Amino acid sequence: MSENGTLLQVANLRKHFPIIGGMLGRQIGTVKAVDDISFDIQRGETLGMVGESGCGKSTAGRAILQLHKPTAGQVIYDGADLTTMNAEVLRVLRPKMQMIFQDPYATLNPRHPVKKIVGEPLVIHGMMKKGSAELSDRVAELLELVGMDPAYMRRFPHEFSGGQRQRIGIARALSLNPDFIVCDEPISALDVSIQAQVVNLMQDLQEQLGVAYLFIAHDLSMVKHISHRIVVMYLGKVMELAERNTLFDDPLHPYTQSLNSAVPVPDPKTERIRKRFILKGDPPSPANPPSGCVFHTRCPLTVERCIRVEPEFREIQAGHFVTCHLADESGSSKIPEQSDLS
Ligand SMILES: Nc1ncnc2c1ncn2[C@@H]1O[C@H](COP(=O)(O)OP(=O)(O)O)[C@@H](O)[C@H]1O
Ligand SMILES: [Mg+2]
Numbered sequence: 001m002s003e004n005g006t007l008l009q010v011a012n013l014r015k016h017f018p019i020i021g022g023m024l025g026r027q028i029g030t031v032k033a034v035d036d037i038s039f040d041i042q043r044g045e046t047l048g049m050v051g052e053s054g055c056g057k058s059t060a061g062r063a064i065l066q067l068h069k070p071t072a073g074q075v076i077y078d079g080a081d082l083t084t085m086n087a088e089v090l091r092v093l094r095p096k097m098q099m100i101f102q103d104p105y106a107t108l109n110p111r112h113p114v115k116k117i118v119g120e121p122l123v124i125h126g127m128m129k130k131g132s133a134e135l136s137d138r139v140a141e142l143l144e145l146v147g148m149d150p151a152y153m154r155r156f157p158h159e160f161s162g163g164q165r166q167r168i169g170i171a172r173a174l175s176l177n178p179d180f181i182v183c184d185e186p187i188s189a190l191d192v193s194i195q196a197q198v199v200n201l202m203q204d205l206q207e208q209l210g211v212a213y214l215f216i217a218h219d220l221s222m223v224k225h226i227s228h229r230i231v232v233m234y235l236g237k238v239m240e241l242a243e244r245n246t247l248f249d250d251p252l253h254p255y256t257q258s259l260n261s262a263v264p265v266p267d268p269k270t271e272r273i274r275k276r277f278i279l280k281g282d283p284p285s286p287a288n289p290p291s292g293c294v295f296h297t298r299c300p301l302t303v304e305r306c307i308r309v310e311p312e313f314r315e316i317q318a319g320h321f322v323t324c325h326l327a328d329e330s331g332s333s334k335i336p337e338q339s340d341l342s
Helices: 057-064 087-096 114-124 133-145 150-154 162-174 192-209 220-224 244-249 254-261 268-273 304-308
Strands: 006-021 026-042 046-050 072-077 097-100 180-184 212-217 229-234 237-243 314-317 320-322
Touching: 006 057, 026 057, 026 072, 026 212, 026 229, 026 237, 046 057, 046 220, 057 097, 057 180, 057 212, 087 097, 097 162, 114 133, 114 150, 114 162, 133 150, 133 162, 162 192, 192 212, 212 220, 220 244, 229 244, 229 254, 237 244, 237 254, 244 254
Parallel strands: 046 212, 046 229, 097 180, 180 212
Antiparallel strands: 006 026, 006 072, 229 237, 237 320, 314 320
16 A cells, blocks of 8 residues: 555545425435545555445545535545635645546447547646647547557447446546546446456556545455455445455454455355355335444344444554444454354
8 A cells, every 4th residue: 555645534424415305395304325434545545435235335435526515524635624625726626536437338428529528627627728739649648548549539438348438437537637536336337357457457547647546336346456445334334444454354343244255255165165144134224224333233243232322433453443332352243153144
């Protein structure tokens, strides 16, 4: 991991959405999509973020970039709080923070040639003139950077495969030399064979450019190779945060243990005897989260305290944070081998 210092600090960030209903269109509830999450991102680092669909990953990414106005909390970028910054200053910083999406096809304008798609941010931000040779050169350079033939700049999105479209999306995101990119499930929609190519490309780009990623995925296997550290989300909250290897080798939260047990291992012998902890049911609604620990309704280890008292997000070992009453040195938060949850 880079030792270049902290790029972003996310502190007690919340994003709640009102639920509007009834004939009068009044607020009848609140979806706590992101509910008090804290972590930092180092320069040039990849922080993986995993959790089931609906746990608040996209909302967290958007709230960090101020594409959703946070309900509470801070996002400190390079020493300045984005959540209280005036619009002018934020506009100056915007180019430094970009986003790429799961479905590049939905986000690439089908009527625009690649040249326009990739070069557009440079024109919008007034850095280069439309139709200039400088702009063409920069687009060619960006396409080469993502492993594409610069001649493709005259083609349209429908002429490309999913993996190539994702490369175009990455080229566009890189056009303004960002130092942070929220990657919202960028490989989830791609064929398995293509996923590794895109991950490798993103890793190479990070090495060359020093860009930091918040890399979102819904399962651990997708973030395993690219992440330096991993944050595990459940129902709008962070359950666990640790260095990648610690999270895989010594997961302390029962939820992480269950996600980890679903990741296949390459060795067929180990794979055959591997214990799987499959959780029952779906996660509860973030509009009506359980009392105490939000995970208690699905946790195989729930005790009375978990139902009553919300556990704190706390550092158990240096750099290893867990939100679980049972997590301690003695391993009380480990799901016993013989337990069968399926
Ligand atoms: N714009 C919105 N308005 C209201 N509710 C939303 C909005 N965006 C997301 N949500 C709700 O917030 C929760 C988290 O959603 P999301 O961040 O998309 O989760 P994920 O990306 O992990 O699948 C979900 O319950 C979702 O329905
Ligand atoms: Mg999402």
